[in-house]
Amino acid sequence: MSDDSSAADAGADLPDGVERRTFGGRERFSTRGARVYGEPVDADGWRAWDAGRSKLGAMLELGMDTGLVGGESVLYLGAASGTTVSHVADFAGPTYAVEFAPRPVRDLVGVAEDRDNLFPLLKDARDPESYAHVVESGIDCLVMDVATRGQATVAVRNRQFLADDGRLLMAVKARSEDVTAEPDDVFDDVLAELDSAYELLETARLDRFHADHLGIVARPK
Ligand code: SAM
Secondary structure, three states, X not given: OOOOOOHHHHOOOOOOOEEEEEEOOEEEEEEEOOOOOOOOEOOOOEEEOOHXXXXXXXXXXXXXXXXXXXXXXXXXXXXXXXXXXXXXXXHOOOEEEEXXXXXXXXXXXXXXXXXXXXXXXXXXXXXXHHOOOOOOOOXXXXXXXXXXXXXXXXXXXXXXXXXXXXXXXXXXXXXXXXXXXXXXXXXHHHHHHHOOOEEEEEEEEOOOOOOOEEEEEEEEO
């Protein structure tokens, strides 16, 4: 696995539409949009982005260089009920949100009612052909948080949607691959499989916010 020690201090640029603001005396990342999960909203309509409930939020909080600038097209895999993808849609362009469990998708549809650029898809991310007719090609950013076995395989299969200069932003949950294995061994296996389709740019353990998770930034090969 690559060295992750520099990520926390790197202090990457923030995308347009993401700001550091003070909530309850503490500076936090925030985006501007309708409230989704009971998060604090300030007088200007900025919603605190809870890194403890969002792997992408944790990646930003740890200073990973996501390459996000704001306004990009996004394919988000593992959207659940929309906690993180709601923040993404607040600053991104068209945001396709794939989730295969019907119950959270019902909530996600409600989140999308307040966001014209958010498109929920009740689909299985292991079967990208099932949404290839909906999702545009040349997507700028593929965000992944599927927490299921075979996370690298899902990333490789969905490479087809990404622009050649696009980014993969991925959170890997070690325990979803193997509950008994050492997380570092799981991460090594995931990175080895990703190598067939992606060039690794940065990794960082997300444990400060999410136990046994690895954040990955990569670009297509
Ligand atoms: N990303 C969400 C957030 O931050 O708000 C949380 C995602 S949760 C950790 C993982 C989600 O991935 C679950 O809702 C699960 O149903 C979904 N998932 C797992 N495997 C999937 C698959 N093959 N296709 C689509 N969704 C999947």
